[in-house]
Amino acid sequence: MPELPEVEIRRQYLETSSLNQPIAHIEVEDRKLLTTDYNTLLTTLVGRQFTGTRRVGKNLFVLTDAPDVIVHMHFGMTGDLEYYHASLDRPRFARIVFEFSNGFNLGFLCPRKFERVGLIDSIDAFLERKKIAPDGLDISVNELSERIRRKKAFIKPVLLDQSVVAGLGNWIVDEVLFQARVHPEQRADTLTNEQLTALHDATRLVLETAIRHEATYRDFPNSFLIHVREWDDSPYDDVEAHKFCPRCRTRIERSTVGGRTTFFCPKEQNIPV
DNA sequence: TCTCTTGTTCAAAA
């Protein structure tokens, strides 16, 4: 789940629930989830407060009242946050828990242990070191085009590359390509200016739509491809109807591109000849 | 029981 829109929702959640409360303790069930030594994490953060948040791509940064002390969070494939009163049971999979002195806890839920939390001293240095490109909501059409044109790989894995544009994951890339009518296996360096503009427009459309609907897939417009994904089905959905292109009713094709499951409309997403 | 998975990394291959 945690692609850019989900991380943005989590950022807003942390921002409204967990700022300006002294940290009394931090529980960590499995230290492999930390990118910073546990004792360093404790001595650095206990007594401090979260003061603000920033997000770039799928990375969430939590600022503190100590200079140059920033908590970095990455949600992997399944990470989530839950703010709850300490008198309640710890939420399932809350393997890292920030305990505030006011009796509330912020749980970092890590069902699959692909998530990571650690300290950094500079967001810019972190982005540089990790080669994180500009965020999908900030990147200009020129910069996106420039970065895509440099690559020869299929456009799908290029858009998944966080050093090209930050925040797009597997389903968003499929959705962006569908909205822009670009085939996932078109070579990146063969995209026309019109296609690059369409990709930039589609990126904004998909990201903004997802954030507006708080990343709840079933609420997305019917014009979106996402409804073909089986994990979107609800008891109210006509599952069969979702296997067809919402525009031309052609059966949606499922394949593997760049090692990832890919859905696309074989009629509308063509490679120009 | 078996397959699949929304992400990233790193080593191998090209």
Add this chain to the structure above:
DNA sequence: ATTTTGAACAAGAG
């Protein structure tokens, strides 16, 4: 040397 590919990571869900 650089870019691309693909396995590995861990564990839950269906």
